[in-house]
Amino acid sequence: MTNSEVLIEAKQLIKRYGDFTAVAGIDFQVRKGESFGFLGPNGAGKSTTMRIIAATLTRSGGEITILGKDPEKFGPEIKAHLGVVPQMDNLDNALTVEENLYIYGRYFGLSKAFIRPKIEELLDFAQLVEKRSVKVEALSGGMKRRLTIARALVSEPEILMLDEPTTGLDPQARHILWDRLFRLKEQGVTLLITTHYMDEAEQLCDRLMVMDKGSIMAEDSPAGLIKSYSTKEVLEVRFGSDRNAVVAPQLKELCERIEVLPDRILMYADDGEELLHQLNQKGLHPLTSLVRRSSLEDVFLRLTGRTLID
Amino acid sequence: MILDNAVAIAQSRRGHFAEGSYAGRAHVLMERSLMAFKNSAWLAVLSGFFEPVLYLLSFGYGLGHLIGKIPLQNGHVVTYAAYIAPGLLATSAMNGAIYDSTWNVFWKLKFDRIYQGMLQTSLGSVDVALGEIGWALLRGFAYAIGFMCVVVPAGLITNWWAIMAIPAAVLIAFGFASIGMAITSCFTTFQQMDFINVAMLPMFLFSGSFYPLTVYPGYLQGILKALPLWQAIEMVRDFTLGIVTWGILWHVLYFVVMVIFGVTATAKRLTKLFLR
Amino acid sequence: MAPRQGSLKLVNTERIKSRGAFAVVEARVMIFMKYLPALLSVAVANPFLYLLAVGVGVGKLINAHSGGVDGVKYLTFLAPALLATAAIQNALDEVVFPTLEGFKWNKSFFAINATPISGKQIANGVLLAAMTRVLFSVTVYGTIIYLFHGFTTARGWLAIPTALAAGAAFGAFIMGLAAWTKNDDTFLMVLNRFVIMPLFLFSGTFYQLSSMPIYLRWVGWLSPLWHSTELGRYLTYGHQISPWMFVFHISYIVAMFAFGMRFAHRQFEARLSR
Numbered sequence: 001m002t003n004s005e006v007l008i009e010a011k012q013l014i015k016r017y018g019d020f021t022a023v024a025g026i027d028f029q030v031r032k033g034e035s036f037g038f039l040g041p042n043g044a045g046k047s048t049t050m051r052i053i054a055a056t057l058t059r060s061g062g063e064i065t066i067l068g069k070d071p072e073k074f075g076p077e078i079k080a081h082l083g084v085v086p087q088m089d090n091l092d093n094a095l096t097v098e099e100n101l102y103i104y105g106r107y108f109g110l111s112k113a114f115i116r117p118k119i120e121e122l123l124d125f126a127q128l129v130e131k132r133s134v135k136v137e138a139l140s141g142g143m144k145r146r147l148t149i150a151r152a153l154v155s156e157p158e159i160l161m162l163d164e165p166t167t168g169l170d171p172q173a174r175h176i177l178w179d180r181l182f183r184l185k186e187q188g189v190t191l192l193i194t195t196h197y198m199d200e201a202e203q204l205c206d207r208l209m210v211m212d213k214g215s216i217m218a219e220d221s222p223a224g225l226i227k228s229y230s231t232k233e234v235l236e237v238r239f240g241s242d243r244n245a246v247v248a249p250q251l252k253e254l255c256e257r258i259e260v261l262p263d264r265i266l267m268y269a270d271d272g273e274e275l276l277h278q279l280n281q282k283g284l285h286p287l288t289s290l291v292r293r294s295s296l297e298d299v300f301l302r303l304t305g306r307t308l309i310d
Numbered sequence: 311m312i313l314d315n316a317v318a319i320a321q322s323r324r325g326h327f328a329e330g331s332y333a334g335r336a337h338v339l340m341e342r343s344l345m346a347f348k349n350s351a352w353l354a355v356l357s358g359f360f361e362p363v364l365y366l367l368s369f370g371y372g373l374g375h376l377i378g379k380i381p382l383q384n385g386h387v388v389t390y391a392a393y394i395a396p397g398l399l400a401t402s403a404m405n406g407a408i409y410d411s412t413w414n415v416f417w418k419l420k421f422d423r424i425y426q427g428m429l430q431t432s433l434g435s436v437d438v439a440l441g442e443i444g445w446a447l448l449r450g451f452a453y454a455i456g457f458m459c460v461v462v463p464a465g466l467i468t469n470w471w472a473i474m475a476i477p478a479a480v481l482i483a484f485g486f487a488s489i490g491m492a493i494t495s496c497f498t499t500f501q502q503m504d505f506i507n508v509a510m511l512p513m514f515l516f517s518g519s520f521y522p523l524t525v526y527p528g529y530l531q532g533i534l535k536a537l538p539l540w541q542a543i544e545m546v547r548d549f550t551l552g553i554v555t556w557g558i559l560w561h562v563l564y565f566v567v568m569v570i571f572g573v574t575a576t577a578k579r580l581t582k583l584f585l586r
Numbered sequence: 587m588a589p590r591q592g593s594l595k596l597v598n599t600e601r602i603k604s605r606g607a608f609a610v611v612e613a614r615v616m617i618f619m620k621y622l623p624a625l626l627s628v629a630v631a632n633p634f635l636y637l638l639a640v641g642v643g644v645g646k647l648i649n650a651h652s653g654g655v656d657g658v659k660y661l662t663f664l665a666p667a668l669l670a671t672a673a674i675q676n677a678l679d680e681v682v683f684p685t686l687e688g689f690k691w692n693k694s695f696f697a698i699n700a701t702p703i704s705g706k707q708i709a710n711g712v713l714l715a716a717m718t719r720v721l722f723s724v725t726v727y728g729t730i731i732y733l734f735h736g737f738t739t740a741r742g743w744l745a746i747p748t749a750l751a752a753g754a755a756f757g758a759f760i761m762g763l764a765a766w767t768k769n770d771d772t773f774l775m776v777l778n779r780f781v782i783m784p785l786f787l788f789s790g791t792f793y794q795l796s797s798m799p800i801y802l803r804w805v806g807w808l809s810p811l812w813h814s815t816e817l818g819r820y821l822t823y824g825h826q827i828s829p830w831m832f833v834f835h836i837s838y839i840v841a842m843f844a845f846g847m848r849f850a851h852r853q854f855e856a857r858l859s860r
């Protein structure tokens with residue numbers, strides 16, 4: 001996969017809103033057929049970056065090419081290959097479910113003959129067959145989300161961009177979407193995803209880019225990130241909301257790294273059981289304890305959480 | 311691939327007008343407007359037709375009794391209803407165009423985010439602008455015809471030149487719609503948009519739809535004559551009352567300049583308008 | 587952090603029952619204080635421009651041709667009607683938009699209703715807040731009319747409360763409709779073009795209702811604007827109305843207010859629990 005064609009390439013990409021810098025000079029590449037994820041806390045600049053790639057926001061500096069073209073010069077040509085699911089739904093409230101899919105296809109210049117059967121397929125995928133003639137205003141939040149996703153597929157795009165696609169979806173709809181995305185990936189579609197769900201990122205993405213305050217903190221495969229930024233196991237302990245902070249200094253000496261969260265303390269070590277044993281020997285008896293494997297969540301905390309600030 | 315079509319269209323436009331922001335498919339926006347129109351907007355559109363008719367009925371009939379006939383510059387006298395009818399046509403063309411190009415655009419941009427949806431596709435910002443202006447013109451055209459269907463049977467029109475009031479109304483709508491878009495592209499908040507209403511009211515009241523400017527002192531007349539609505543009303547009035555001279559061309563020129571200026575300014579600011 | 591007291595201690599349910607509407611008024615006033623400069627300038631500019639354009643402009647033609655209307659100069663005749671129009675228009679603006687916003691655009695009424703404040707209290711609060719703004723605008727309007735010599739006697743000032751009453755009556759009723767509608771765009775359009783505009787044009791605002799053909803006069807009879815205008819004309823320049831009609835005009839407005847409030851209360855409660 002590494003030698004395949006580069007579809008998206010950003011160099012020192014910058015976006016400012018007035019005096020505020022939302023994206024502070026980032027570099028990245030996305031290759032054909034890859035599934036690329038953006039992770040980062042609220043306000044990191046993920047959606048901003050996505051919108052620049054989607055040619056719906058102009059950059060303030062740096063270079064970016066999508067399919068080898070500059071979005072500012074070749075907007076329509078680039079967008080012809082993109083399917084975009086923005087963070088906030090922007091369905092056409094004046095139209096029905098079906099009409100939304102139809103007119104969106106027309107925006108791409110697709111023929112009616114192509115769109116008609118496509119609508120059926122997408123209604124089915126979005127589980128909105130019964131709602132086809134309903135105005136989108138009358139849909140529930142999750143239904144709107146599903147329709148927005150279905151709409152992005154109407155033109156069978158080469159690159160599918162999903163900004164927090166599963167926010168608001170029920171578990172079933174989420175799994176249907178994941179399944180669909182897997183299949184699209186198998187067919188060679190390139191996926192760009194932002195999400196706050198670590199399981200989703202782990203499941204769907206070949207490569208992740210962790211952003212914070214407009215900059216890139218790390219970039220690797222999910223497994224690679226865990227390996228570089230966390231230990232094998234994590235011990236989670238609770239001492240009650242008043243005592244957590246008090247015992248923290250003592251815990252710090254027992255392991256590589258700790259993370260004090262408002263409700264619990266995470267202790268990083270390669271052997272969690274062993275650590276718990278040591279804890280008990282020292283007479284520090286947590287109210288609850290849990291040993292688990294490290295996950296992306298831990299990487300995220302490490303890269304964007306408090307440890308970086310102090 | 312399915313997308314060959316979209317790409318082919320986009321590529322065929324390379325090197326043409328507004329490449330990069332125009333995909334040559336503004337007409338699909340009109341298709342969208344038509345769909346929205348069928349769903350519910352028809353009532354709104356229809357109601358726009360009633361506005362001038364109700365004004366005509368109320369003012370023409372009720373005030374007509376009190377005012378009597380109005381003398382024109384060429385020495386003829388006309389009934390009050392015949393005097394205000396062209397003013398109402400021009401005013402409704404203006405109102406419709408301004409509403410469509412300012413509040414309506416602003417609303418779709420800020421709240422419904424419909425344009426964001428369109429711009430995710432292979433449409434460019436010029437497509438969106440042209441499509442919306444196109445729809446506004448179509449509406450202006452329909453209103454003008456509708457209004458004529460009322461005033462002709464009412465006996466307020468007596469000459470064939472009046473038919474020219476229809477294209478005149480479309481030109482007026484074009485002028486105001488393109489300026490309206492240009493203004494909207496500069497505004498970002500609701501409070502700023504309110505300035506539009508603030509500016510429209512005095513123009514509506516003082517541009518001579520309801521009485522000749524001669525009630526004012528000379529210097530004030532000069533200022534009022536520079537306003538686009540006065541130009542619009544005079545142009546339509548000259549046609550409906552059949553006072554056709556070469557002088558009409560000045561009004562036409564005024565609006566052609568307005569269109570050119572508005573479209574150019576809008577095109578310049580489109581990125582600001584749609585891609586901010 | 588202060589020790590937790592708990593809502594049982596903090597929230598006084600009895601007090602909310604009696605004064606909850608004022609919290610809504612406070613919220614509304616907080617919002618429109620942000621637009622104070624705009625409100626001020628509209629409140630002054632609107633009457634000024636209308637009086638100048640229609641009162642003076644059209645007035646010149648009418649005074650020249652018919653020597654005025656109803657025995658007085660056209661501006662004197664028109665002023666009380668414009669006053670009542672302003673009261674109604676302002677009241678509608680200030681109830682319709684907050685109501686649509688509260689139920690539909692940002693759903694803030696549902697948030698308020700999640701506190702102990704009831705639907706009725708929200709309705710009362712919205713109307714009360716609206717009327718404070720209307721009172722302000724109408725007073726400014728009245729003063730400008732006075733400066734234009736629209737009326738000369740002290741009795742003329744009484745046209746302000748009659749205009750205000752019409753605003754409250756119609757405002758209450760329309761507020762109920764705004765709470766009832768599901769389709770905000772269409773509602774606004776219908777309200778503006780099929781309700782407000784015909785009322786404005788056919789309520790004897792610009793000329794006596796009696797000069798309309800009989801088959802159009804019913805609009806005026808139904809219209810709170812006409813009733814308020816008749817009272818206003820009586821008060822400002824002594825327009826002739828019989829004592830019976832005087833009582834009838836007042837009763838019509840009061841009845842509309844009573845009915846409007848009940849209707850609004852029902853719609854608010856229904857919408858909040860739908």
Ligand SMILES: Nc1ncnc2c1ncn2[C@@H]1O[C@H](COP(=O)(O)OP(=O)(O)OP(=O)(O)O)[C@@H](O)[C@H]1O
Nearest residue numbers: 017022040041042043044045046047048049087586
């Ligand atoms: N239109 C705008 N005007 C001004 N500032 C903006 C605008 N859009 C975004 N920002 C700012 O840019 C920064 C990045 O925003 P962005 O939406 O890209 O964040 P994000 O990473 O997608 O966050 P989230 O996880 O909350 O969606 C934020 O600080 C935000 O306040």
Ligand SMILES: [Mg+2]
Nearest residue numbers: 046047048087
């Ligand atoms: Mg985001």
